[in-house]
Amino acid sequence: MNAPIRILLVEDRFLLRLALRTTMELRAELRIVAETDRGAEALDLCRRHQPDVAVVDLGLAGMSGLEVLEAVRREWPSIRLIALSDGEESGQARRALGRGAEACLPADAGAEELVSAVLSAGEGRRG
Numbered sequence: 001m002n003a004p005i006r007i008l009l010v011e012d013r014f015l016l017r018l019a020l021r022t023t024m025e026l027r028a029e030l031r032i033v034a035e036t037d038r039g040a041e042a043l044d045l046c047r048r049h050q051p052d053v054a055v056v057d058l059g060l061a062g063m064s065g066l067e068v069l070e071a072v073r074r075e076w077p078s079i080r081l082i083a084l085s086d087g088e089e090s091g092q093a094r095r096a097l098g099r100g101a102e103a104c105l106p107a108d109a110g111a112e113e114l115v116s117a118v119l120s121a122g123e124g125r126r127g
Contacts, residue, residue, distance in 0.1 A: 004028065005122035008051040009035035010042040010068060011084065012060050016107060020055065023111040030118060039063030046076050053080045053121045055114075057107065058092055066099055073100030080121035084109075 007030060011017040017035060024030040034045040039060045046054065054072055058065035069081055083096035083104040093104035102121040105114060 002029070004031040005053055005118060006031055006033045006049065006051045007118060008033060008042065008045055008049060008054040008079075010037075010039065010054060010060065010065070011035070011057040012037040013057070013107075016057075020114070023114065024118065027115060030115070030122075039065065039068040042068050043071055043075070046072055046079060050076070051079060053082060053118050055082045055084060055118065056101075057084045058096060058104075059086050059107075066095055069096060069099040069101055080124060082114075082117050082121055 007024060009017055009020055009032060011020060021032050021035060024032055033049040033051050036042050036045055040063045056065045056068050065083060069083060072079055072081060081101045083101040084107045085092045085096065085104050086107055096104040103117045105117055
C-alpha cells in the first residue's frame with residue numbers, strides 16, 4: 001500500500017474546513033497533516049509539514065488565496081495545489097490555474113469531486 005497523500009487545508013470558514021477534513025479523513029489514502037484559516041500561516045505549515053497537496057480557499061482574508069498559491073508554487077514547486085472558489089467572480093478560476101493550481105473547484109463542490117481532485121493531484125506528488 002502506498003503512503004497516504006498528505007494534505008494541508010487552508011480555509012477560513014470553520015464549518016467548511018470541518019466538512020473538508022471530515023470528508024477526507026474517511027479515506028485511508030488521504031491524511032490531513034495541518035490546517036489553518038490564514039494564508040501567512042499556510043506558508044509556515046508548508047515549510048514544517050511538506051504536504052503533498054494543499055487545498056486553498058481563494059477568498060482568504062489578509063493574504064489572499066491567490067497570493068498563497070503563488071508563494072507555495074515558488075517556494076515548494078512539488079506541492080500540488082487545489083483552489084476553492086466561491087464562484088462569484090468568473091476570472092477567479094483562470095487566475096488560480098495561472099498561479100499554479102492543478103484544479104479550481106467551487107467551494108460547494110461535492111465530496112467525491114473534491115476527493116477525486118485531491119487524488120488526481122496527489123498522483124504526481126513523487127514524480
